[in-house]
Amino acid sequence: MSKVFEYFKQVGGAFGPSGREDDVREVIGAMAGDLCDDIQTDALGNLICRKKGTAEDKKKIMFAAHMDSIGVVATFIDEKGFIRFSQVGGLSWSDLINIQIRFANGTRGVISVEEKTPWREMTQGNLFIDIGVKDKEDAERMVRVGDFAIFEAQPFTQNGVLCGPYLDNRIGCVTLLLAMEQLPETVPSDVYFVFTAQEEVGLRGAGPAAYAIQPDLAIAVDVTDTGDLPEQKYPMACEMGKGPAVKIMDSSVICSPEVVKLLDDTAKALDIPTQHEILKFGGTDTAMLQKTRMGALAGAVSIPTRYIHSPSEMCSEADVENAAKLLAAVASK
Ligand SMILES: [Zn+2]
Structure with missing residues (x-):
């Protein structure tokens, strides 16, 4: 069994619709505990995990994946x-x-x-x-x-493809957990892994978490649509299995060009396949990360996913692995 599927079975199966994230927060907290220096939960229910940086003039990097589900x-x-x-x-x-x-x-x-x-x-x-x-x-x-x-539906994997309910966005949470595991012993910046609450009902958790952290660089991880199905209504240049997608924009945000470049360059240096994403309909936590307090450089890495918001969402396990690798590399710089 792949690690992606193994982790997804734990995180994906936990109860956690928006505003009722206690169970999923407990599951993720238990998995993240050994991988970071401190963990806290704020009043909205965001789970904030930090790995302390060692640099003298250290910056703050924030990764965010919403853990609530529809x-x-x-x-x-x-x-x-x-x-x-x-x-x-x-x-x-x-x-x-x-x-x-x-x-x-x-x-x-x-x-x-x-x-x-x-x-x-x-x-x-x-x-x-x-x-x-x-x-x-x-x-x-x-x-x-x-x-x-x-x-309630059984997830499965087949030929490197993962299918089940709540890939949106438990697969983003799995990506953060995999990235945490890959961090080197010491990192220069303070790295925050935040599992946000209430994204699905209007990006409600991410703003307060970003306000508390005040990141210099913020990257959200979520799913995005694909354009690779028969007779689709709108063309979209994003395919399952072609690599994690570097978000350019969606209906809630225009990503900071500096962050797009950082992700593109880091992926290129590591030979990680990526694609650019423009999601016409739908928003992400990225918007709140970018405009909270005095604003932050913000972007997003998306997992191309079919049938979003149905009980049978589908994505490529390799895209998840590559997204985690990319985030870990960004955090290590
Ligand atoms: Zn969603």
């Missing part, structure tokens, strides 16, 4: 025990039909759909969660309004 929250339980829900983060209703979900207390269920509603008129309001109970009273013993749930 999910659903129960909003209403009807007389027959069917549960209506609202989205946590951006969900597309067509990704949700007849998939399994799991609540924090272990209750499992299936999301299904009102058959009478024509597909053209379908919204998330026409979906419901079925936990297989006989009535409301039964349901309320297992789920309360306000309970969060996540997708």
Whole structure:
């Protein structure tokens, strides 16, 4: 089993929809503990791991990967025990039909759909969660309004490709853990590895973390779309397996050209394949890293990923390994 998959199985399986990141934070904290000098959790739930630098006039480098995932929250339980829900983060209703979900207390269920509603008129309001109970009273013993749930699906690897729920962005968290492992004994700069909270609901955790750290250089790690599928709506020059992507811009940020150059040059020196990424729809923590306090030089390394925000996201393990190698090299400079 590859290390990428081994780590993903631990980090990816942990419960942690936005605002409910306790379990995933605990799992990552346990894995990161031996790899850094200190760890703290702030009020928003960001996990901040630091490796101390040795240089006299040391700078601060911040890497950030959001650890929260998308999910659903129960909003209403009807007389027959069917549960209506609202989205946590951006969900597309067509990704949700007849998939399994799991609540924090272990209750499992299936999301299904009102058959009478024509597909053209379908919204998330026409979906419901079925936990297989006989009535409301039964349901309320297992789920309360306000309970969060996540997708439940088995991840797999095959021919160097990894597939499963929540690559967005547990694969970014795995990338940071792999980079931490590759750091040399001593590094010149203070290096912060931050696992941020509540990215999926509006980049909420990264700003306060960047405010506290005040980095000189900040790099986010997240997934990005690919343009390599049949008959896609928009062309995109980013492919799964062609290397980690150096972000140029997305709808939330224009990356600092200095950071793009640093990543490009470092990758070239190490013979790491990379590609440039422009994501037309979607934002990342990068935006908050760049504009918090008086601003920082900011960029991002993205893992090209197919079917983002579905229960079956897919990426290349080699892209993850190469992204970690690139970050470790940047941190060692
Ligand atoms: Zn996302």
